[in-house]
Amino acid sequence: MPSISAIAAQALQRRIAEGEFPSGSALPSQRELSDQLAISRASLREAISTLEALGLVRSQPGKGVFVTAGSRPDPARPLPGAGSMTPQALIEFRLALEPAWAALATRHMNTEGRQALEDIQRGMEDALRVGDLVMAADWDLQFHLQLAESSTNPGLITIAHQFREQIGHSLRLPFSNPGGIWEPADEHREILAAIDAGDAAATAAAMRRHLAAAARRVGLELQIE
Amino acid sequence: MPSISAIAAQALQRRIAEGEFPSGSALPSQRELSDQLAISRASLREAISTLEALGLVRSQPGKGVFVTAGSRPDPARPLPGAGSMTPQALIEFRLALEPAWAALATRHMNTEGRQALEDIQRGMEDALRVGDLVMAADWDLQFHLQLAESSTNPGLITIAHQFREQIGHSLRLPFSNPGGIWEPADEHREILAAIDAGDAAATAAAMRRHLAAAARRVGLELQIE
DNA sequence: AGTTCGGACTGGTCAGACCAGTCAGATCGG
DNA sequence: CCGATCTGACTGGTCTGACCAGTCCGAACT
CATH class of the missing domain: 1.10.10.10 (Winged helix-like DNA-binding domain superfamily/Winged helix DNA-binding domain)
Incomplete structure (x- = not known):
């Protein structure tokens, strides 16, 4: 309750x-x-x-x-408590890491890890259904961390946890735009589909799209490969 | 207030x-x-x-x-789990990070950073000329760290320094093969060429080739994009 | 010894009060 | 008539002290 x-x-x-x-x-x-x-x-x-x-x-x-919902925050202003990283730097950072660990996770995925992702995804969707953005952001972060976990790479797992708060800040930003609160969850579904297809390259691409979309949601124009 | x-x-x-x-x-x-x-x-x-x-x-x-949040760890070294990385995991790890920060470094490169890279490269080549593999490995590490530095991304820079031991160990291995002593330096030159061309994607690709070659040199077959 | 029960915690909620800004309209002086 | 000023009804910010409902540990009872 x-x-x-x-x-x-x-x-x-x-x-x-x-x-x-x-x-x-x-x-x-x-x-x-x-x-x-x-x-x-x-x-x-x-x-x-x-x-x-x-x-x-x-x-x-x-x-x-x-x-203030829907108004864009200054992408160059560091987030309080985000370790002095700007939203811009955070997205660059995540673009470097997350597609890679998502691809690795695809290759090493097992039923246990897949079930965990499913539970997390359902949790997020349930939270969104009742408009609980706090829990939704929490599940969102869990999703990304679980992917890192499933990569089985100790270095990437360590980093994921070390930058947990920064990643959390980064993915919380878009939720201030009330129109598109379902977009992240939808993009997660695409990532899951690529994982189920066992296509590591597609997973990485889906993750890149997810992060690019997140950047766009907070008003960042990004120049990436 | x-x-x-x-x-x-x-x-x-x-x-x-x-x-x-x-x-x-x-x-x-x-x-x-x-x-x-x-x-x-x-x-x-x-x-x-x-x-x-x-x-x-x-x-x-x-x-x-x-x-629910962890304490922000002191950017001073030793990280749990980082020490137990296999050569395979280490290469996966570097393949996730280094092409990304090399690409960013290309976009943010300035004369100062470029000069630092040039000095490092010359130092490495000098060391190789006199057969000083210890120094060469040192310069090699410097090269990779300077690239991270030039990315200007705080997160990536932090990680580069945190994992310098592992990266250093990873790139020291290939030097035990007397045949291909000059290969790493040659590949660095290719990376520098891509940087000078201002082509971020080419830099990332060159770095990927460099790492793949490094993996091959230590006898690792890798399945990557 | 095992069970139960009470009391000392915990966070959750409330009502009511006062302060410090804000702002518009009434009032006063020219 | 116009403009400066004053007043009072707002706003959010803070505090106090109270009560409720879980939780948990330890003492007392069986």
Whole structure:
């Protein structure tokens, strides 16, 4: 049973995605909104903190809480807590590593690893269905880490875990655009299809497309092979 | 002036990254933590909501708030699992990384970096001329590390230094074959040519050939794209 | 010894209060 | 009449203190 603030966050996310609160507009006041949702202002504020961390909303003292969803963050500004790496550098970094470990994972895939990927994918889709972006991002990260794990390469596995937070930041960015929250999951399905076909090159290509799409979602134009 | 809950979130994030709260452990209780930070529990809870949205932490009712993120490891060397890499895994690993950072280095190359590469290359050739294989291997490693440096990607640079031991070991092996002492240096020249042509894809391809050749020199047959 | 039960924790939620900005409209002075 | 200023009704930010519902350990009872 999710907490009431998590439910409120999902509800607000949904209403933002459906266009009830357009980008740039202000949410109703916290007092009004908490009344509307029949929860305390404290719980509402926790929900808003969540949405703010996800980049859907920004609150300005004395003015209101404004929807920022869909607006592009500056790709050159380093992410707080991302180890000083910019979104641009993160995508370059991931483009270097992830297609490679995805290809290796394809060659070394076994029923156990495949089942783990399936469970993760279903978890992500379930989370998206209820609009739980926090859990969805969590499963998203798990998907990429599990792929690294399945590569069986100790160096790549080590790196994947070492840069876990940075990767997490990178794949969380696109979720601030409410229109395309299903795109990552769909692209994961394509990766899984290539894995099931046993085609390592196709898996690497699907992963490259996935990362390129992620870059595009956050407004990055990238020049890659 | 950031809100106090944002400050608290940052403080906690830092303490987690520094390893004060290891992955999997529980944070101090909210009452204790709010006391420690001299803020109200309400503000603390907003900070925790933020961290939870970022996937750093998960709170479980009745139990506590648990850290899900690992501490950011000190960029100083030894990494677990890295020492146990087979020559095969090492080549796979390098094939994932080095063509990528070589391509990036091509795009970001400047006269300074290019001069450094030239000095290294000449050093290696001089060492080979006098038959000093120890020095040659040293210059060889320098060449690869300088390429990583020139990629300007913080993540790739970090990795290059973390795995310098492994990479160094990997490229020292081929020198035990007296016949092909000059091959690595020749392949480096090809890489430099691609860099001078400004052709990132060609640089990556040259690096792939270099690594494939290195694998062949130590008797590895590899199945790669 | 094994079971049970109570109490001391944990996080989750709430109501109500006060502060500090913001902003528009009323008021006052020219 | 116009413009500067003041006032008050907003906004979000913070705090306090309370209660609920799980969790867990240890003491007491069987």
